[in-house]
Amino acid sequence: GAGVSQSPRYKVAKRGQDVALRCDPISGHVSLFWYQQALGQGPEFLTYFQNEAQLDKSGLPSDRFFAERPEGSVSTLKIQRTQQEDSAVYLCASSLDRDRASFGPGTRLTVT
């Protein structure tokens, strides 16, 4: 079956531009997570949704980062006024229950 998909796979943005990253979770998965992975590092938690409710956004690094999941399926991570330190791979994961999350391939964002 289809896994978690993310688009675009690669994004190059000039500093100061806004970007929107999309995540299509596995159909029926209630939980959705966003992680940020800097080069050579492990992923770091950004935010968590249960259906359309954003239950935890403690990992969002600044108010330039915003995530939504309005209908409880597709999610969008938006970054306003991108900075060079935002360059990273953004990973989305979804799960039906607490134990096993399926990860998407990620979106590699490069801010120049």
Next chain:
Amino acid sequence: KQEVTQIPAALSVPEGENLVLNCSFTDSAIYNLQWFRQDPGKGLTSLLLIQSSQREQTSGRLNASLDKSSGRSTLYIAASQPGDSATYLCAVDGNTGKLIFGQGTTLQVKP
């Protein structure tokens, strides 16, 4: 605050060797621990998940152990193959759903 550390950061072994990757965590109050594999440019693949009440899990040539009291887990790979070359990540779930990851161990298995 939970912190996860993986040692070594990188490892290179000849094909056929058995090897051990280490993961330590500072807060023993975990819900579960997972080992993931990440290939370059790809997402994460879950290899093994150990519940907090379990001591180990096995899948094929992989065996993961968990010692909550000492805050340690190991991933044992038997008879390594070049196809095992990847980055291996350890992550803990502290009963919140979100995963706290280590920095990973990059493994190279030479033919």
